[in-house]
Amino acid sequence: MSKKILVWFRNDLRLHDNEMLVEAIAKSDEILPVYCFDPRQFELTNYHSIKTGAKRAQFLVESVAALRQSLQSYGGDILILNGKPEELLPALVSEHEIAEVYHHREVASEETAISTQIEDLLWKQKVNLKHFIGHTLYNKEDLPFPIKDIPDVFTQFKKKTERDAIVKPCFLTPDAISFVTVQDWGILPELSELVVNEDIEGLSQDSEFKGGEEEALNHLHDFLHTGEGMALANASLKKNEIVSKLSPWLALGCLSPREVYWKMKEAEANYGLKPYFNQIVLGLLWRDYYRFMFKKYRNTFFKPEGFKQELALVPLADSELLHSWKTGNTGHLLVDAMMQELNATGYINTAARQLVATYLVYELKVNWVMGAAYFEEKLIDYCPASNWGNWATVAGVGNDQRLTSSFDFQKQLKIVDPKGAYAQAARA
Template sequence: MGKKILVWFRNDLRLHDNEMLVEAISKSDEILPVYVFDPRHFDKTIYHTYKTGVVRTKFLIESVSSLRQSLQKMGGDLLVVNGRPEEVLPDLVAKYDIAEVYHHREVASEETAVSTKVEDLLWKLKVNLKHFIGHTLYNKEDLPFPIKDIPDVFTQFKKKTERDAIVKPCFPTPDSMSFVRVDDWGVLPELTSLVNGHLSVPENFRTDFMGGEQEGLTHLHHYLHAGEGMILANATLKKHEIVSKLSAWLALGCLSPREVYWKMKEAETNYGVRPYFHQIVLGLLWRDYYRFMFKKYGNIFFKPSGFNPNGILEDLADSELLQKWKNGQTGQPLVDACMNELNTSGYMNHTARQLVATYLVDELHVSWILGAAYFEEKLIDYCPASNWGNWATMAGVGNDQKLTNSFDFEKQLKFLDPKGAFAQVVKA
């Protein structure tokens, strides 16, 4: 009997640049690809929110479906299971005589706790859980410093990393693989079953995002090769205002950061350096920075006082001010426009996120924790490190002390929408 490896997909829903998958294929006779819909990802939180809202749940289902279709084209499938990974994976290992389990390591506490539980239970079966790292542009071993010595100041991290680290080439996309024989590959859950009927599709729902690897690659290609056309089509659009909107596919691993980087380099070869290409690299570096900060500091980012030794425990109760902010009913036109965009599309650009966060914390004096939790529910591109890291920074309790108290609401307001045009467009 040949060696079988179970490939546990999490936030890595792609075939391209997937070291875990490439190695599993090379080290086994058959693989068993698995995705587990964990009910805890859709629970209510203590912060008056749900962990995953309707928009991102829809995007997740589409992304898992896309991965399944890609595997089906290769003569196999994706085993879809509902339950807690620490309960279902050991059962699958025993049922299919699995020799090893491969997965990508996460950095936030809840995700790493699940991995630890799975690893402990597999160990009792004398089966190894092998960890891979595939969410960052730079591998940690290629950084010019160990994790414990990574600069807390982002500008220093960026300068040293770009100067001294290298971006590795992508792993090849598999063109064939052998699958474990499975009689029932499972059914993708319905949207309503995952959100438990507690959440409804937002009114005026609209989204530019469709989940899945192919959609992500198509969007990347369009951005890189039609960016100049977008400028020509809108004479009022400045080059620095072109937003890639790649973050949703990056968050679920439908796109690899390295794939994005190297495709951008190809585009630079064809068209020369474009100013808006710089925004891609900057975004990827911020993603890396917060993931490495989570590796360095762990759960501090989830504490209301954060890195502020003099921080006080904030009131985490629900309030009328919080509800008005969530619903886009504060009376501040641009804040309300940005929040309405978030509520109807699941997306908000980075500058707008800074604006509404500063307004919640400094103008309404509501705990940043409640804002971060609401973003966790609503954002289509949510990932723990970037979301909670950014919010801690906005609240002045982040690890980069140079950014503490550097955000002023009125200045942000003038920068983002000096003539009030954005607010009017979103309202329309």
């Protein structure tokens, strides 16, 4: 009897540098790729927001569609299912006589709870759920400290990691894949089936962000070898003016952090892009840091009080102030322009996120959790660790208390728009 392995795709929608996929192919006769559109990811939340908004849902569907197309080029497909993974996967294991199930481990509570439940159910079927880690630049086992001893201060984490850990080479994209025979591979859901309480009629189809692995690799190549990347090589741009916009593809795993790292190493050798290279790697390290902090502290980042036990809590109310911030109608030109950009595109850069978050927390006095939940709805590069970790830091309830005094709104204004150019453009 042939050995079959079910490969459960989640936020790892790529073929390059995918250890889970490479090992599944090597240790099986056939694989069954599966993606589940979990209805819980598209529900209303307790924070007067939607779990996944239209722009984010569109980017996800595009990314899954691109993965399907890639697997079809190998003569197979990916099984598209709508429902809860813990209800669907055990049934597939029985139906197709699956020997093992492979998946990438997540760090946030909802995702890990689902993995645990599936692991327990599969155990009753005498089938192993094997965990892989493919979302970070540095592997957990390669860090110079165990998770429980990871420094809370980012600068210490960065210094020790860069000094004592190595970035491993990427896994090669498979040459060939043998697939389990499936009669009906399923169809991708329409956006109208996923999105709730949001108009999708005016959703733009010509966004600069289109989901999928090929789009991600093309964007990375263009960024390194044309446009801003080349301009920086000629010293015509300052490093803090460069925004790579790679994060949407990193968030869904269409792009591997290690792929970014090694491609930038090549660019550094070819063009001498040291300032540019350091800035992007810094962003990758921040992603790693928050993922590891989530493993260390689990649910603490989701609590309004965060790491401060004694805190005067602001009500989780759907106020007019919160609504004005969400819709970009606060009366502050720069904040409003940035929020309108977020609503229209699903993306704003890191400095803009910190500015609008600081405004919500310290100027409008709205509970930071409401802002974090809204970003979860809107951001196409949403990932729990980075989003909730950054919001907790801005609100002064994060694990690194050294950063709590960094978020003064007037200071943020000078950093983001020192000459008022953004505000003038918004006024025009």
